[in-house]
Amino acid sequence: MASLTIPTYKGRPGWEFTDVSSLDLAAFEAAPVTRSGGSPLWELPEPALPAGVSVEVSDDQTVVTVARGVAVEEPISLSAVVPAGKFATQRTVVRVEDGAQAEVWEQLLSEEGGVLNVVTELKVGDNAHLRYVNGQGLAEDTWIFGLQKAAVGRDGSLDWVALGFGSTRGHVRMETRLEGQGSSARVTGAYASHGRQHIDFDTTQEHAAENTVSDLAFRGVLTDRSTGVWKGNIIVDPGAQKTDAFQESRNLLLSKRAHADAIPGLEIQANDVRCTHAAAVAQVDPEQLFYLESRGLPESEAKRLVIEGFLEALVTRFEEGRVREVLSAALEARLSAILG
Numbered sequence: 001m002a003s004l005t006i007p008t009y010k011g012r013p014g015w016e017f018t019d020v021s022s023l024d025l026a027a028f029e030a031a032p033v034t035r036s037g038g039s040p041l042w043e044l045p046e047p048a049l050p051a052g053v054s055v056e057v058s059d060d061q062t063v064v065t066v067a068r069g070v071a072v073e074e075p076i077s078l079s080a081v082v083p084a085g086k087f088a089t090q091r092t093v094v095r096v097e098d099g100a101q102a103e104v105w106e107q108l109l110s111e112e113g114g115v116l117n118v119v120t121e122l123k124v125g126d127n128a129h130l131r132y133v134n135g136q137g138l139a140e141d142t143w144i145f146g147l148q149k150a151a152v153g154r155d156g157s158l159d160w161v162a163l164g165f166g167s168t169r170g171h172v173r174m175e176t177r178l179e180g181q182g183s184s185a186r187v188t189g190a191y192a193s194h195g196r197q198h199i200d201f202d203t204t205q206e207h208a209a210e211n212t213v214s215d216l217a218f219r220g221v222l223t224d225r226s227t228g229v230w231k232g233n234i235i236v237d238p239g240a241q242k243t244d245a246f247q248e249s250r251n252l253l254l255s256k257r258a259h260a261d262a263i264p265g266l267e268i269q270a271n272d273v274r275c276t277h278a279a280a281v282a283q284v285d286p287e288q289l290f291y292l293e294s295r296g297l298p299e300s301e302a303k304r305l306v307i308e309g310f311l312e313a314l315v316t317r318f319e320e321g322r323v324r325e326v327l328s329a330a331l332e333a334r335l336s337a338i339l340g
Contacts, residue, residue, distance in 0.1 A: 017229040017261055018171045018200045023143055028087035028115050032059030033080040038109025040079075041135040041163065041333075042326045047074035053102075061091040064104055068097040068125070075103040075133075075322070082110035082142060091119040094132060098125035098153070105133040110142040110166070118146035118172070122160070126153040126180060131161075131323070135330065138166035140197060146172035154180030154209075161327070164191035164199045165334045173202045178212040188317050189218035190331060193226035193258075194338035200229040207236045207243040207273075216247040219314050221307055223254035223338055233265040234275050243273040251281045252310050254303075254339075307335060 006023065007015040035057070049055065052067030055076060062078055080090040096102050108116060116138060124130045138144060144167045152158050162174060176185045191199045205214040220228045230249040251260035264277035284306050292302035311331050318324045 014202060031083050031086035031088055033088045033090050035079055037081040037111055041107055041137045041330045044075055044077040044105055060089045063093045066096045066100040066102045069099040071101040075105050078106040080108055082114040082116045084111035085113040087115045089117040093121045095123045096125055096128045096130045099127050101129045103131040108136045110138045112139045113141050115143040120148035122150035124152040124156040124158050127155045129157045131159040133161040135163040136166055140166055141168050144170035149175045151177045151179050152183040152185055155182040158185040160187045162189040169198045171200045175204045177206045177208055179208050181209045182211050184213040187216040188314055190314055191228055192221040192334045192338055193228055194224045195226060197226040203232040205234045205245055207240040209240055211242045213244045218249045219311060220251040220260055222258040222260055225257045228260045231263040236268045236270050236273050238269045240270050241272040245275045248278040253283050
């Protein structure tokens with residue numbers, strides 16, 4: 001079996017911002033993930049799966065299949081937990097066949113220490129719909145490396161949510177490919193870090209067919225000496241006319257030593273498209289704080305309200321109901337953890 005060297009910091013494309021030179025893989029014994037443990041980001045009841053839906057779980061792989069035309073009413077809940085001090089791999093495959101609908105929630109957790117390697121494959125068929133929520137709540141001394149890919153068929157839609165709360169350092173690549181005409185994808189990401197955490201997301205929205213739509217929004221909250229990276233790219237393939245693509249990354253720094261990089265990019269090879277992007281990194285607005293404090297709020301509470309308002313723009317991307325409530329609760333819990 002061929003082996004690869006550890007990527008060199010600033011020496012290999014895609015690794016310009018994440019230094020992994022201190023990672024000693026030989027120090028971690030390989031072990032399968034477990035299915036319980038860690039600190040859950042949410043609790044969901046186990047659904048009764050209808051006919052045509054299967055969930056196959058092995059030591060390091062989970063395969064979810066939703067048959068053609070089947071609609072799953074309740075979310076399918078998955079979890080993968082890295083044993084303390086181990087190196088573990090989790091491969092998740094979700095196949096939603098033509099005309100089917102499903103919602104899959106997956107948590108990535110750990111006990112303490114360790115390394116998690118994540119491989120995710122999402123396949124959305126023609127006229128199918130998938131909502132995939134992926135929450136990373138690893139212990140803050142655990143490394144993470146991930147490659148997550150999604151493909152969406154004709155008139156299909158994908159709603160992808162990514163939460164990055166835990167880990168010490170790592171790199172996660174998220175690729176969305178709109179393969180069929182009329183397909184669409186909405187990608188929503190949030191990360192919140194403190195201490196010396198470093199969180200790195202690398203996203204791609206590839207439009208490979210005509211009349212496709214993508215909408216990506218990431219928001220980060222960083223405090224102490226933590227750092228965050230979002231690097232995004234919209235790719236419009238030749239012939240993918242009538243593409244409508246948007247991406248944004250906004251970051252809120254809560255301390256002078258926190259740092260964020262937000263890097264949007266465009267590769268357009270068609271001439272009838274609409275592609276836009278936005279990126280911002282800022283401190284808490286002192287005028288907003290002053291306004292709230294002048295109404296009698298203490299500084300800590302005023303700052304908390306500003307942060308919650310900053311993240312609320314992500315939450316309101318979802319309809320009222322379970323998704324909005326669970327995400328709001330997860331964000332609230334994470335803010336309490338990093339703000340103290």
